[in-house]
Amino acid sequence: xxxxxxxxxxxxxxxxENLVLNCSFTDSAIYNLxxxxxxxxxxxxxxxxxxxxxxEQTSGRLNAxxxxxxxxxxxxxxxxxxxxxxxxxxxxxxxxNNNAGNMLTFGGGTRLMVKx
Amino acid sequence: xxxxxxxxxxxILKIGQSxxxxxxxxxxxxxxxxxxxxxxMGLKLIYYSVGAGIxxxxxxxxxxxxxxxxxxxxxxxxxxxxxxxxSVYFCASSYLPRQTFNYGYTFGSGTRLTVV
Numbered sequence: 673x674x675x676x677x678x679x680x681x682x683x684x685x686x687x688x689e690n691l692v693l694n695c696s697f698t699d700s701a702i703y704n705l706x707x708x709x710x711x712x713x714x715x716x717x718x719x720x721x722x723x724x725x726x727x728e729q730t731s732g733r734l735n736a737x738x739x740x741x742x743x744x745x746x747x748x749x750x751x752x753x754x755x756x757x758x759x760x761x762x763x764x765x766x767x768x769n770n771n772a773g774n775m776l777t778f779g780g781g782t783r784l785m786v787k788x
Numbered sequence: 789x790x791x792x793x794x795x796x797x798x799x800i801l802k803i804g805q806s807x808x809x810x811x812x813x814x815x816x817x818x819x820x821x822x823x824x825x826x827x828x829m830g831l832k833l834i835y836y837s838v839g840a841g842i843x844x845x846x847x848x849x850x851x852x853x854x855x856x857x858x859x860x861x862x863x864x865x866x867x868x869x870x871x872x873x874x875s876v877y878f879c880a881s882s883y884l885p886r887q888t889f890n891y892g893y894t895f896g897s898g899t900r901l902t903v904v
Contacts (some may be wrong), residue, residue, distance in 0.1 A: 713900075715878060715897040
């Protein structure tokens with residue numbers, strides 16, 4: 673079964689710290705890996721998407737990496753701010769031969785708290 | 789351009805009651821999805837649709853039904869509500885079956901359902 677796991681479930685850091693969120697997946701036959709941000713009571717906002725042929729993507733203070741051979745992705749947040757406090761979800765699209773390949777398989781999320 | 793609109797935002801149901809969660813999108817996306825998110829967990833796919841008149845089961849379809857009579861609308865029906873269906877429900881749509889840099893998922897803001 674294709675699964676996505678995120679550890680830790682929760683993380684608290686002081687403002688200004690650089691941090692790394694981890695995501696692991698069980699099947700290297702991956703089409704892409706996406707990181708989302710979810711604020712309380714809100715929907716999901718896409719942060720970064722890495723295609724299987726790529727190793728990383730960057731957007732501002734965010735950098736996401738993908739290592740298919742080890743089944744891992746990381747989201748690096750530089751100089752964290754209180755406004756970064758949210759739940760971060762990673763999701764994979766695995767290669768499949770039917771329409772179910774449209775689905776995203778989500779990890780359980782990491783709840784990040786950045787303290788002022 | 790409203791994106792993906794879900795109604796209602798909140799609902800409390802009694803065991804055995806039925807209800808329909810509404811989802812509509814104005815982006816002319818063919819692909820639409822229903823996910824549920826349990827506390828502290830990632831999202832799990834309930835049903836999806838690849839176009840008007842075509843629907844298929846996702847990972848956790850039991851207790852739910854869907855229909856797709858138009859491109860815009862993808863309602864989710866709960867016939868006999870059970871406490872296990874207490875969750876946050878997200879509708880999403882996409883232009884392409886697989887995510888790319890310019891064409892990703894668009895999520896609604898969610899419906900928080902409690903069954904008592």
